[in-house]
Amino acid sequence: MAELLQKEINESLQGTAFAPFANDPNKYSKKFYIESYGCQMNFSDSEIVASILQEEGYGATRNFEEASLVLINTCSIREKAEQTVRNRLQAFRKVKEQNPGMLVGVLGCMAERLKAKFLEEEKLVDMVVGPDAYRTLPGLIEEAETGQKSVNVLLSREETYADIAPVRLDSNGVTAFVSIMRGCNNMCSFCVVPFTRGRERSRDAHSIIAECQDLFDRGFREVTLLGQNVDSYYYLPSNETEANKETEVTFGKLLELVALISPKLRVRFSTSHPKDITDDVLHTMAKYENICKYIHLPVQSGNTRILQLMNRTYTREWYLNKVHRIREIMPDCGLSTDVISGFCSETEEEHQDTLSMMELSRYDMAYMFSYSERPGTLAARRYQDDVPEDVKKRRLEEIINLQNQHSRESYTADIGKVFEVLIEGDSKRSDADWCGRNSQNKMVVFPKGDYNFQKGDYVQVKINTATQATLIGVVAE
Structure with missing residues (x-):
């Protein structure tokens, strides 16, 4: 199977060209400026947008005051992120008052949810573009230039941007993100991603390998494979059938194919879901030295009842068993996580379960937040956000203090290695x-x-x- 798929990939590489860096903006007649917030997927999307704009004659600039097109790629995961975006849009509007020809657009996850407020109530933007509509940017820009407000927030079941070569913005020339899938099917009750990025779909394996090969050929030495849930990646060529799966590619097989490009190319990935990461993936990681021994495994809570309310589809025991399995197969594997304090109806005892989960898992680092209700999510519709803010903050402080202790111990243990x-x-x-x-x-x-x-x-x-x-x-x- 691997040989057959590799042959197809090698054939697909013929004539493939990727642009690893943003070209000199001075050679372009128009300039665009883009800011990105939130997850790595948003930053990866901005590189796709840059490629589309470059084809339309736009060069990137680091100074938004000189740009004719200003874009902000948004995140809806946290309320603080949304406020940051609003503040930036206010700053852009002040510059736009002095430069009426400037167009301001909002991209990404906030586009669908807040399009009416941005366009009508607050009049902060000229364009609103959802994460599956970036191909329509040229037409939307043309429409906005006439004074019309332009919007496309339609979600797609097919769009993966597999044929678009990302322009590597602010690249260090060593590390790069490679998107392998889009959307999410998990429907965690606190999360807005399934509503803002749509259903899960995997990019074809040929284009992923081609992009990684090209990055290596151009001097990059590390790629991070990106997806909302990389472990559910699955590609079956359209000419194959379920009964004849000779060239099917699971995430474990994709990891292997990227690792085989060269032992000098490091491979990372993000993010894993505890219910989906398999022994096949873990054994593949252990087999290849150039697949980094690091997994980001979000836990969110250490209590089974809260996990069920979050619709995480695993229990406390399941998660701990997965951590034990990782450490059994790769004793030296680094581990990080996400933790939410004060989810709906969380009791003090259930908060203590989260702290004990941290003690048992011993994460090297963690992203830690207090619960912030996001409009449109299942939790906002089903549950009351009833944990007082001061309790959320106190619990979050305890989580942070414990993680800081674990991080210090983890890093100190590496002295002498x-x-x-x-x-x-x-x-x-x-x-x-x-x-x-x-x-x-x-x-x-x-x-x-x-x-x-x-x-x-x-x-x-x-x-x-x-x-x-x-x-x-x-x-x-």
């Missing part, structure tokens, strides 16, 4: 130091010294000290 680090660039604090990550996704900083290393090189680094978020070391002799 030697890791292979992929250099991503200069350290933020000093251009005399390199920074990069190890396989477990931990940031490592070390002095450049007299070595002739470059971005994209792999270096063995011995860890001498650590903070709760950074490993600090020297080149291992």
Whole structure:
């Protein structure tokens, strides 16, 4: 099966061209500016948008005041993110008052939910474009230039943008995101993604491998495969049938195919769902050294009743068994998670279950939030947001404090070890130091010294000290 699929992929690579960097904007007659908020998928989408605009004669700029087109790629997961977007749109409107020819557009997850407010009530934007409608941007821009408000927030069951070569915005030339699927079928009760990004659909494996191969050929040394739930990735060519699955590709097989491009190409992925990650994926990770030993496995809560209200479709025991299985197959695997405090009707005892889950799982890091009701979600329709804000905040503080302790212990335990680090660039604090990550996704900083290393090189680094978020070391002799 692998040989047959690889042959098809090699054939599909013939004549394929990808644009790894945003080209010099000075060669374009028009300029666009784009800001992205939220998950990695949004940043990946912005690179697709940049490619579409570049074909229309737009060059990217970092200064929105000189742009004729200003876009903001939005996130609806958290209320704070929405407020940030509103504040930015207010700033854009002030510049637009001095430059009436400027067009302002909202892209992404907030587009469908708040299109009426943006267009009519607040008059903040000229265009509203949903995540499945980016191909229609040229026509929407043309319509907005006539003074009409332009909108397309239709969701699609087929769109994956597989044939569009992303323009790598703000690229370090070493790491890149590659979208492998869109949408989500999980319907977690707190989450708005299924309503803003539509149903789940997988991109064809040929185009994914072609993009990863091209990135490697152009000097990139790490790809992160992106999806709302990568473990449910599934591709079966249209000429195959369910009874004849010689070239079917599951996520485990896709990981292997990307890893086989070159042992010098690191492979990461995000995000996994506890109910879907399989032993096949774990064994594939263990088999290939260049598949990074790191999994982001959102738990959300440590209590089974709350997990059921969240519609997470697993129990506390199921999740813990999955963590144990990961550690059994890959003892050195890094693990991170998402945690929500104060979900609807959560009791103090149930909050303690979350803390005990953290103690048992021992995450290297976590994204931690207090529950924020999102309009349109199942939880907003079914449950009362009845945990007082001060209780949510106190519980969140306890979660953060515990995770900070675990992170410190995790990073301190690495002192004295030697890791292979992929250099991503200069350290933020000093251009005399390199920074990069190890396989477990931990940031490592070390002095450049007299070595002739470059971005994209792999270096063995011995860890001498650590903070709760950074490993600090020297080149291992």
